[in-house]
Amino acid sequence: MKEKGHNKRGEDELDLRLQSRPEEHRKEERRKEERRKEESADRKSRSVRQQKQTEPLRDLDQELKSLHKREAHRDKDRRARREQIRKEREEARLKKKTDKELVRVTYLFVTLFLVMIGYLVYFNVVKSKDIINSPYNVRQDLMAGRVVRGKILDSTGNVLAKTVVNEDGSESRVYPYGETYAHVIGYTDKGKAGLELAQNFNMLTSNAFFLEKIVKEMQDEKNIGDNIVTTLNTELQQVAEDALGNNKGAVVVMEPSTGKILAMVSKPGFDPNKVAQNWDQLNSSSDSVLYNRATMGQYAPGSTFKIVSALEYLRENEDPDSFTHDCQGEISADGTTIHCFNNAVHGQETLKDAMANSCNTAFSSIGLSLDKAKWKSTADKLLFNSKLPSPLPYKSSKFALEKNSDSGKTMMTAIGQGDTLVSPYHMALITSAIANGGILMKPYLVDEITNYTGQSVKKYMPEKYGELMTSQEAAKLSEYMQAVVEYGTGKSLSGESYSVAGKTGTAEVSMDKKMVHSWFVGYSNVENPDIAVSVIVENADTDRITGKGVAKKIFNAYYY
Ligand SMILES: [Zn+2]
Numbered sequence: 001m002k003e004k005g006h007n008k009r010g011e012d013e014l015d016l017r018l019q020s021r022p023e024e025h026r027k028e029e030r031r032k033e034e035r036r037k038e039e040s041a042d043r044k045s046r047s048v049r050q051q052k053q054t055e056p057l058r059d060l061d062q063e064l065k066s067l068h069k070r071e072a073h074r075d076k077d078r079r080a081r082r083e084q085i086r087k088e089r090e091e092a093r094l095k096k097k098t099d100k101e102l103v104r105v106t107y108l109f110v111t112l113f114l115v116m117i118g119y120l121v122y123f124n125v126v127k128s129k130d131i132i133n134s135p136y137n138v139r140q141d142l143m144a145g146r147v148v149r150g151k152i153l154d155s156t157g158n159v160l161a162k163t164v165v166n167e168d169g170s171e172s173r174v175y176p177y178g179e180t181y182a183h184v185i186g187y188t189d190k191g192k193a194g195l196e197l198a199q200n201f202n203m204l205t206s207n208a209f210f211l212e213k214i215v216k217e218m219q220d221e222k223n224i225g226d227n228i229v230t231t232l233n234t235e236l237q238q239v240a241e242d243a244l245g246n247n248k249g250a251v252v253v254m255e256p257s258t259g260k261i262l263a264m265v266s267k268p269g270f271d272p273n274k275v276a277q278n279w280d281q282l283n284s285s286s287d288s289v290l291y292n293r294a295t296m297g298q299y300a301p302g303s304t305f306k307i308v309s310a311l312e313y314l315r316e317n318e319d320p321d322s323f324t325h326d327c328q329g330e331i332s333a334d335g336t337t338i339h340c341f342n343n344a345v346h347g348q349e350t351l352k353d354a355m356a357n358s359c360n361t362a363f364s365s366i367g368l369s370l371d372k373a374k375w376k377s378t379a380d381k382l383l384f385n386s387k388l389p390s391p392l393p394y395k396s397s398k399f400a401l402e403k404n405s406d407s408g409k410t411m412m413t414a415i416g417q418g419d420t421l422v423s424p425y426h427m428a429l430i431t432s433a434i435a436n437g438g439i440l441m442k443p444y445l446v447d448e449i450t451n452y453t454g455q456s457v458k459k460y461m462p463e464k465y466g467e468l469m470t471s472q473e474a475a476k477l478s479e480y481m482q483a484v485v486e487y488g489t490g491k492s493l494s495g496e497s498y499s500v501a502g503k504t505g506t507a508e509v510s511m512d513k514k515m516v517h518s519w520f521v522g523y524s525n526v527e528n529p530d531i532a533v534s535v536i537v538e539n540a541d542t543d544r545i546t547g548k549g550v551a552k553k554i555f556n557a558y559y560y
Contacts, residue, residue, distance in 0.1 A: 143204040146217075149173070150203035150225030152185055152195055154232045155262075155447060160185050161196065161272075177234070179269035180241050183292040184232065184392070184445070189276035190283075193290070195445060198391060199228045207451040224452040231260035231447045236531075239557040240265040243550040248538040249517075250293040252428035253554060256523060256532045258462035259432070259441030261391070263554070264425075266293040295394035298421040299536055302507030303341075303358045303489075304519045305416030307430065307477060308382060310355060312375045313366050314473055323351040325362040336408030338364045338415065341506060355480040356488025358504060360415045367414025372403050382430055382468050389465050390425065391445040397422040416505060428534035430468065431521040434481070435501075435529035438474040440465045482526055490522070490548055498559045499526040502533075504548050515539050520547030524555045531558055 148171065152161040160181050164172045173188045173196075175181065186194020196203075206213060206223035213223050233253070240251035244267045253263035270282050270289050282289050291297075301308075314320050327346035330339045338360050340346060346359045354362035376399060380386060384399035400419040401410065412418035433440040442465040449457040469477075481501035484490040489504040502522020509515045518540035523532040533554050535547040 146222060147204050147206050147225045148222045149188075150206075150452065151227045152199070152203075153227055153229045154234045154237075155230060156234070157229075158234050160230070160232070160234075173273075175272040177237075178271050178273060180234075180237055180265075181232070182269045182272050183266040183294065184264040185272065187272040187275040190279050194292070194392065195228060195230065199446060202226050202228060202449050207449075207455075207457045208453070209451075226457055227450045227452060227454075228446055229448040229450060230445050231255075231262060232264075232445070233262040235557055236263040236554060237265060239553055240550065241267070241269070243553040244537065245545070247540065247545055248287065248293070249536045249540075249550075250297055250424040251550060251554070252294050252425050252534045254428050254432050254443060254532045256432040256435035256529050257441065259443045259465070260447070260462070261443055261445050262531060264292075264294045264392075264445075266291070266297075292392065293424065293536075295390060295392050295423055295425040297423050297536070298395055298398075299423070299517055299519075299538075300418075300507040300509070301416040301420055301422045301427065302505030302517060302519050303360075303416055304427055304503050304505035304521050305420060305422075306355060306358065306363050306414070307434070307481070307503055307521075308379055309363055309366055309370070309375075309414045310351065310480060311382075311469060311473060311477060312370050312378045313351065314476055315378060316370060316374065320351050320476070323354075323366075325349050325354055325359070325365055327354075327357075327359050327361045329361065331361040331364045331411070333364075333368060333407035333411060336406075336411060338411050352480050352483045355503070356483040356486070358484075358489045363414045364411035367410050368407060370410075370414075372401050372405060372410070376401055382433075383426065384420075384422070388426055388429065389440075389442050391443065394425060395423055397426045416507060424534045424536045427519075427521045428532055431502075431523055431534060432532040433468040434474045434477050435523040435532050436474075437471040438467050438469040440468050478526065481522060485522070490520070493522070493548055493552055493555070496555070496559070498524045498530075498555060500524050500551075500555065501526045502548070502551070504546075506542070509539070516542065518542055518545070518547040520551045522548075522551060524558065531555075 148165060149163040151159055151163075154160055159176055161173060161175050164174050166172060175185065175187075182194075184194050186192060186196035188196050191197075192200060203225045206225050208223055216223050236253050240253065240263050244251060244265060246267075248267050250267065251263060251265040252261065254261055268285075268287050268289050270278070275282065313323070317323070326348050327340060327344075329343060329345035330337055332338075340360045341358065344357070344359075346353070346357045346362070349357065349359055349362055351362075351366075353359070354366075379399035379401075384397045386396060388394055388396065398419065398421040399413075401413045405413070409418050413420060429440055429443065432443075442463040444460055444462075446460055448459045451457055478501050481503055482499070484503055485493045485500045490500070490502050493500045493502060500522050502520060505517075505519030505521075507517040507519060509517055516539070518535075518537045520533070520535045523529045531554075533551045535550045535554075537545050537547055537550065540546060
């Protein structure tokens with residue numbers, strides 16, 4: 001029933017709707033039509049609007065396109081420019097690199113050039129002398145072919161060596177003093193030695209007047225070489241040679257204030273005029289005749305070394321005058337016993353007394369008290385184990401005490417035995433330095449080079465070599481060395497018009513003590529020293545000859 005009722009009401013509603021439909025429909029149709037019109041108009045206006053909007057868009061698009069185009073161009077430009085810059089940079093870099101290389105090469109060439117110039121200068125100024133001085137150098141023969149070898153003179157003009165031109169044009173070297181100057185002047189046959197070697201270049205150089213040289217060159221004549229004026233004093237040389245007599249040994253005499261070497265003798269000698277004919281004999285001599293013992297001899301310094309030990313004692317002790325020693329004639333340590341010379345017993349001594357007496361036990365005791373390292377450094381400062389300033393070939397001296405050396409060696413070293421070795425020349429240098437207030441002047445043998453007419457070519461002046469000790473130390477050693485002459489082992493040198501400070505030495509060379517080397521080193525005119533003398537007489541018969549005896553003859557010759 002309910003359904004029916006419902007249906008009925010539905011039918012009624014439908015009817016109503018159907019009844020009103022045509023009216024509604026028309027209205028609806030009209031509305032639709034209006035809407036369509038509106039939409040159409042709207043569409044139209046929109047289309048117009050759109051059309052109106054599209055035109056500028058098209059422009060924009062074109063603009064954009066052209067912009068893109070331009071942008072692309074610009075990009076291309078930019079790329080090109082970048083490429084260009086890169087290329088330029090690369091070129092600049094390459095150029096810079098090339099420039100750098102150029103600079104480098106330039107520098108290299110400049111350096112090479114300078115080195116070459118330097119070498120040429122060095123060669124001509126320094127090295128050529130050495131090379132020309134070499135006895136095996138060809139250029140020297142060439143020079144000798146153009147120049148007559150110059151002379152060697154002593155300090156007063158006496159001829160020590162000259163070249164004589166024989167009638168057949170051959171040349172002979174002549175040594176007027178024969179043996180006297182054999183080692184220091186040397187020889188020119190069978191190689192060269194002495195000053196003949198050291199001054200070879202200067203004697204084969206002619207500083208004659210240049211027109212004369214040109215004329216002689218044109219006439220194919222030899223020019224005359226320069227002369228060597230030495231510092232040598234023939235009187236002292238002859239006295240020293242005579243004083244040594246037939247003994248082996250050597251003497252060196254120096255001027256402490258200048259470094260001039262006044263005399264240098266080595267024995268046994270040889271005749272430099274006959275070197276060629278006696279060559280085999282000279283060369284094989286068991287006495288080493290050709291050997292210059294003055295500079296090449298290696299001797300135990302004996303008691304002359306007490307000077308060095310005393311110097312070290314001064315350096316290690318503020319008040320050396322307070323030193324006392326009671327000499328009982330012998331001293332022992334570590335199984336080694338040292339005796340005083342001739343079994344002397346010196347009793348109570350100061351350091352000065354110990355020096356004057358040349359007391360072995362006092363100096364052994366001093367040696368044991370010294371700092372070995374400092375002692376060695378003092379010895380080195382005095383040119384042991386070192387090069388020596390020397391115008392002639394020499395052998396270096398040796399001081400071999402080590403930190404751990406035993407007491408025996410230490411005592412031996414303090415009194416100049418042990419392993420210490422020295423040349424007479426080196427002892428002359430040390431003595432000269434003491435005489436000269438601690439300053440060693442550079443030793444020299446050539447005073448002047450002159451041309452053959454005597455005109456000066458080069459003059460050598462005294463030069464300071466170095467300070468071997470302070471002036472206070474030199475003064476103290478001088479005081480001790482004066483005591484040696486005043487009341488000690490050098491007393492035989494006292495009582496003259498000249499004063500002497502010195503030190504004797506007796507170096508044992510054989511176990512039985514029969515063979516001794518007799519030394520003396522010292523200087524005269526103590527307040528203002530004139531000459532320093534160093535003497536060694538090998539295997540001396542001390543009743544007949546001693547070092548101090550030879551020295552006395554030299555001092556006498558100098559002053560009387
Ligand atoms: Zn003694």
